[in-house]
Amino acid sequence: MPTDPGPEESSESTGSIKDLILEQEEAASLIKNRALLEPNEIVDEERIVGRDSQLTDITQHLRVAISNERPPNLFLYGPSGTGKSLIINAVCSNILELCESRDIRFGVIQMNCQNVGTLGSAVYELARKVANDVGVTVEVPEHGIPNKKKWRELYRLINEHYDTVVFILDELDMLIGRRDMEEPAFSRLLYQLSRAGSTDEITSQVSVTAITNDTKMMENVGSRALSSFTPEDVHFSDYDANQLREILWAREDAFHEGALSNDVIPLAAAFAAQTNGDARKAIDLMRTAGSIAEKANADQVREEHIREAQDKVEKNRVLEVTRGISTQKKLCLFATAAVARETGGAAKSPLGYRVYQYLTGTLDADQYHQETYVNKMKELTTYSLVETERKSQGPHSGSYLEFTFGENPNTIIETLREDSRLKDVHVDELRAVVRAQINK
Numbered sequence: 001m002p003t004d005p006g007p008e009e010s011s012e013s014t015g016s017i018k019d020l021i022l023e024q025e026e027a028a029s030l031i032k033n034r035a036l037l038e039p040n041e042i043v044d045e046e047r048i049v050g051r052d053s054q055l056t057d058i059t060q061h062l063r064v065a066i067s068n069e070r071p072p073n074l075f076l077y078g079p080s081g082t083g084k085s086l087i088i089n090a091v092c093s094n095i096l097e098l099c100e101s102r103d104i105r106f107g108v109i110q111m112n113c114q115n116v117g118t119l120g121s122a123v124y125e126l127a128r129k130v131a132n133d134v135g136v137t138v139e140v141p142e143h144g145i146p147n148k149k150k151w152r153e154l155y156r157l158i159n160e161h162y163d164t165v166v167f168i169l170d171e172l173d174m175l176i177g178r179r180d181m182e183e184p185a186f187s188r189l190l191y192q193l194s195r196a197g198s199t200d201e202i203t204s205q206v207s208v209t210a211i212t213n214d215t216k217m218m219e220n221v222g223s224r225a226l227s228s229f230t231p232e233d234v235h236f237s238d239y240d241a242n243q244l245r246e247i248l249w250a251r252e253d254a255f256h257e258g259a260l261s262n263d264v265i266p267l268a269a270a271f272a273a274q275t276n277g278d279a280r281k282a283i284d285l286m287r288t289a290g291s292i293a294e295k296a297n298a299d300q301v302r303e304e305h306i307r308e309a310q311d312k313v314e315k316n317r318v319l320e321v322t323r324g325i326s327t328q329k330k331l332c333l334f335a336t337a338a339v340a341r342e343t344g345g346a347a348k349s350p351l352g353y354r355v356y357q358y359l360t361g362t363l364d365a366d367q368y369h370q371e372t373y374v375n376k377m378k379e380l381t382t383y384s385l386v387e388t389e390r391k392s393q394g395p396h397s398g399s400y401l402e403f404t405f406g407e408n409p410n411t412i413i414e415t416l417r418e419d420s421r422l423k424d425v426h427v428d429e430l431r432a433v434v435r436a437q438i439n440k
Helices: 007-027 052-067 084-101 119-134 147-161 185-194 223-229 241-249 264-274 279-295 303-322 327-343 349-362 370-383 409-416 427-438
Strands: 074-077 106-112 164-170 205-212 232-235 346-348 386-392 399-405
Touching: 052 074, 052 084, 052 164, 052 232, 074 084, 084 106, 084 164, 084 205, 106 119, 119 147, 119 185, 164 185, 185 205, 185 223, 241 264, 241 279, 264 279, 264 303, 279 303, 303 409, 327 346, 327 349, 327 370, 327 399, 327 409, 327 427, 346 349, 349 370, 349 399, 349 427, 370 386, 370 399
Parallel strands: 074 205, 074 232, 106 164, 164 205
Antiparallel strands: 346 399, 386 399
């Protein structure tokens, strides 16, 4: 009959865990500063490279705050991982310090809109962030009151505590709101915030910076919001391989001296450049490769560790994105990736739909019309997993959408097959079906 461990046995067990922790600490001899290998870490300005033009533009626009003037609204757009949040945060941080030295009450309130469902939730979240910034509490409840009262509370907090405030709305295009509203929630939020200075309810100066990966977001902004927002546009293009190398070299001291072989940074930059020039991915590759090398008790991070990290990072990202999407979206994505795998990275929508029909028939799943398939794929562009471009088949043959992938289509297929509902798809038979459709 089992008995509870005595004091001596418990102490010994605890000691063994501590020993294991200390052994692992001793083995972790390659990475010196893990914070520098966190993609979203706010780094010192000397580590910011490859974005001189954008840094100059944003500084020029926002610098008027140190003279207690209202900065213009900004629209920062470009692919994920191209430095949008990094640059605006670095500039605002410096302006905040200068304003403090001049007794100007300047505030920076940042909100990521990805997980904010409705306009009311967004307004309350902004009020909560303002309250936290100035050390007070929100005096209205989050639920059960009209949005108008939430706006009044936000305005009250701004008036009492700031001369000027900059709202940074990251991933703003993700704030859609209720589907039965004609105008998306992000448009209504932009309208209210950008016109705040012209109302009697607010006396402080308000500036809004909208950040998005979606270059066409402004097409969905209502006319009222467009006329009041009128931002200065700053475009962030993909980093090229040379810029990515500079970014990684600027964080090389995250590792101990001599811990990186000469080919590691160029290879990590090359991998990231192949997939949309994402600096976050390049940094994440270095972190993952370092952990893999430490786990293997290697004396250096080498090329093979970067290659292993590339496979792991791709699979982790795809798994994270696909874990929460619906079965129908998974089927659409699976079919389209299967086509792209055979064609070298791109899939025409009619071809993808025919493979989707095969999949739904094989799995005895609901089968949607081609228009719905296309809409499901277009919705997946918000996850930065797939991109769409309209192509023409000729003057008399109409047009189609072409889907391209930011990740390896084979990685997407392998990840999706971890879903039990997709395990019944026979790999060789799927390839045969796709090739037959391509050769039609």
